Amino acid sequence: QNDSETVETSALxxxxxxxxxxxxxxxxxxxxQTRKLKxxxxxxxxxxxLNK
Numbered sequence: 001q002n003d004s005e006t007v008e009t010s011a012l013x014x015x016x017x018x019x020x021x022x023x024x025x026x027x028x029x030x031x032x033q034t035r036k037l038k039x040x041x042x043x044x045x046x047x048x049x050l051n052k
Contacts, residue, residue: 018044 007030019041027034043051 021043022032045051
């Protein structure tokens with residue numbers, strides 16, 4: 001079964017990013033399915049500091 005839907009959106013790409021992330025509000029707006037991770041991800045800012 002394919003329940004896919006096309007959504008047109010604008011995006012800013014970071015070719016040096018170490019992962020893929022999406023805004024929580026956008027996830028809620030599109031009613032996207034999510035799942036909890038077993039362990040939280042450490043996310044670092046461009047200056048190398050840990051994001052809080």
